[in-house]
Amino acid sequence: MTIALRQICLVARELKPAINDLTGVFGINSCFIDPAVASFGLENTLLAVGSNFLEVVAPVEDNTAADRYLDRRQGDGGYMVICQADSKDTQQQLKARAKTQGVRVAFEAERETWNICQLHPGDMQAAFFEVDWDQNNDISGNWHPAGGMGWQHKVRQDVTVAFQGIELQGPDPLALATRWSEVADIPLMTSDGNLSLALDNAQLRFVEAQDGRGPGLGGIDLAVADLDRVLHEAEKRGCRVNDNR
Numbered sequence: 712m713t714i715a716l717r718q719i720c721l722v723a724r725e726l727k728p729a730i731n732d733l734t735g736v737f738g739i740n741s742c743f744i745d746p747a748v749a750s751f752g753l754e755n756t757l758l759a760v761g762s763n764f765l766e767v768v769a770p771v772e773d774n775t776a777a778d779r780y781l782d783r784r785q786g787d788g789g790y791m792v793i794c795q796a797d798s799k800d801t802q803q804q805l806k807a808r809a810k811t812q813g814v815r816v817a818f819e820a821e822r823e824t825w826n827i828c829q830l831h832p833g834d835m836q837a838a839f840f841e842v843d844w845d846q847n848n849d850i851s852g853n854w855h856p857a858g859g860m861g862w863q864h865k866v867r868q869d870v871t872v873a874f875q876g877i878e879l880q881g882p883d884p885l886a887l888a889t890r891w892s893e894v895a896d897i898p899l900m901t902s903d904g905n906l907s908l909a910l911d912n913a914q915l916r917f918v919e920a921q922d923g924r925g926p927g928l929g930g931i932d933l934a935v936a937d938l939d940r941v942l943h944e945a946e947k948r949g950c951r952v953n954d955n956r
Contacts, residue, residue, distance in 0.1 A: 713797045714805070714842060714895060715850045715911035716874055718757070718764040718857075719931055720791035722777050726769035729787060730756050733765065736944045737933070738870025742862035753777055759865045760933075761873035762851035763912075766793075780832070789928020791829075791839035792877055794910065795850055802828055802844040809834075809894050825855045830894065836887045837879040838928040840894065850911065870937045876907075876914035878930030880922075887926070888917035 723729040730741060742759040752772030758765040768790065770777045780790060796802040806816065806828050814834040820827045824847075830840040847853040853860050881887040888906040892899040897908045906917040913932075920926060935941055938955060945952050 712801045712804075712896075713911040714794045714801065714897070715797075716763065716792070716877070716913040717795045717843075717850070717854055718766055718791075718793035719789070719874065719877060719928075720766040720768060720793060720839070721788065722780055722790040723767050723769045723787040724781060726754055726756060726767060729767045729769070730758070732948055732950070733758060733767070736941055736948065736950065737935075738867060738937070738940070739765070740865040740867060742865035743857045745856060745858075751775060751777070757857050757862070759857075759862050759867075760871060761866065761868060763874055764854070764857050764862075765931075766791075766856075784924050784927050786924075788924070789838055789877075789931070791841055792879075792915070792928065793839075793841040793843065793856070795854070796842050796844045797848060797850075797911075799826060799844045799846075802826060802842050805842050805894065805896070808896060812890065812893055814890075814894060834890075835894070836881050836890055837926045840891070868936065870935060870940055872934040872936055874913050874931065875934050876916055876932035877928060878916045878918055878932070879927070880918050880920040880929040881926040882920060884917040884919050891915060891917070 739758045739760055741756050743757040745755055748755045752770055752775035753768045754771050755766055755768040809830050815831040817831040818829040826844045828842050832839045845855055884906055888899050892908055900907050908915040942952050
């Protein structure tokens with residue numbers, strides 16, 4: 712039974728400037744636009760990061776959930792942790808565990824070959840936790856939210872190679888980590904006071920919120936092939952740079 716990270720979703724007030732910065736700084740390409748997000752009052756673009764995806768959504772209607780999230784977290788930032796289960800049974804077991812923990816399902820859709828299950832960010836204490844099942848069970852290939860397989864020719868890895876992890880923050884990192892551990896059924900690891908869970912292909916790290924923005928998805932760990940270029944492009948665009956961040 713495994714759960715792999717496939718997609719990280721960010722939310723922005725305006726889509727185009729965010730996509731311009733991300734593609735320019737990290738040397739990654741846009742690979743898919745999903746018209747289905749319009750039903751949530753959003754527009755989006757997906758960017759290919761190795762065999763996985765960085766998505767940005769932005770509200771195009773008033774009073775959307777994304778609008779409220781932007782207000783609560785005081786601006787653009789992390790929104791969803793989107794994973795792929797290795798079977799429908801794995802996904803449904805996770806949903807059942809969430810229910811026993813009092814975690815609400817914010818959205819779900821069951822289809823013949825693909826199921827979506829999004830767990831509520833308030834109950835997960837930091838971000839949406841979405842776990843999808845795809846009958847192809849190809850963790851590095853077919854992915855319905857990116858249109859299937861048509862994204863592969865958009866991958867470039869000369870600057871940015873892959874995701875390594877996600878940083879989730881809150882006022883009580885242990886309580887936050889415990890909630891994700893219990894729902895995902897993945898052991899909580901502690902090392903030198905650091906809390907983490909090991910997904911099949913990435914780490915979830917849990918830290919205390921110290922930036923004044925409250926609970927949320929506060930950081931993404933990337934493996935890069937050209938760190939100097941990344942930092943140089945970020946500085947050129949007026950982005951805040953500190954050490955290797």
